[in-house]
Amino acid sequence: MEKRRADLIAEEIEELVFDGTYPDGTRLDENALAERFGVSRTPIREALQKLVQSGLAAQLPRRGVFVRQPGPVELIEMFEVMAELEAAAARLAARRITDDALAELGRANALCAKAVEENAPGAYYAENERFHQIIYAQSGNGFLRAEAEKLHRRLRPFRRQQLRLRGRLAQSMAEHESIVAALTRGDGPGAADAMRGHIAVQGEKFHYLMSSLRQAAE
Numbered sequence: 001m002e003k004r005r006a007d008l009i010a011e012e013i014e015e016l017v018f019d020g021t022y023p024d025g026t027r028l029d030e031n032a033l034a035e036r037f038g039v040s041r042t043p044i045r046e047a048l049q050k051l052v053q054s055g056l057a058a059q060l061p062r063r064g065v066f067v068r069q070p071g072p073v074e075l076i077e078m079f080e081v082m083a084e085l086e087a088a089a090a091r092l093a094a095r096r097i098t099d100d101a102l103a104e105l106g107r108a109n110a111l112c113a114k115a116v117e118e119n120a121p122g123a124y125y126a127e128n129e130r131f132h133q134i135i136y137a138q139s140g141n142g143f144l145r146a147e148a149e150k151l152h153r154r155l156r157p158f159r160r161q162q163l164r165l166r167g168r169l170a171q172s173m174a175e176h177e178s179i180v181a182a183l184t185r186g187d188g189p190g191a192a193d194a195m196r197g198h199i200a201v202q203g204e205k206f207h208y209l210m211s212s213l214r215q216a217a218e
Helices: 005-018 030-037 041-054 072-096 099-117 121-138 142-162 168-184 188-199 203-217
Strands: 057-060 064-067
Touching (some): 005 030, 041 142, 099 121, 121 142, 121 168
Antiparallel strands (some): 057 064
16 A cells, blocks of 8 residues: 555654754754645644654644654663563464464565565565564454554654664564464464564664664764
């Protein structure tokens, strides 16, 4: 499905934050952004709300929307919770996933593999999101699904940024294969462990993400 204009603009603004064009504390002016992107203020307003939802910006009453870079402690805490939520979803899905959903996961993975071959992080992330959404749904737990989706939205710009780490696309793809294998054999603990390792930000992944944020701040 073609992305909506507001979604595309939100992603472009994320890039401008990460490359330092809009450093921490910058006011994101609707009029200036509308002129920059050649659109009305409506999609700009929607895009800014997406950034606020993700935590990459903050809306201050009567002042506007400002870039807000989370500190390392806040970011690592969010990823820790995300890893546990997704691990729980994978563990439950291992018992409940349908054959049709497994086939859909396979199709999403095939498109992920194609994106790896083409070195296309954006295309990979789009299919990666579909991959995770299938697992949330197959957990069979509506509350868990809603909480995972909420935090997933908040971490979206940071998860997308991680995929630029050299070799990360291929590594993520291999992790997907381990998750699917565990789900296929109905191995709840194995699926949870594979998913937790896939989401957790540690080692090189964490240092790369912190470096990206530091460069943007400078």
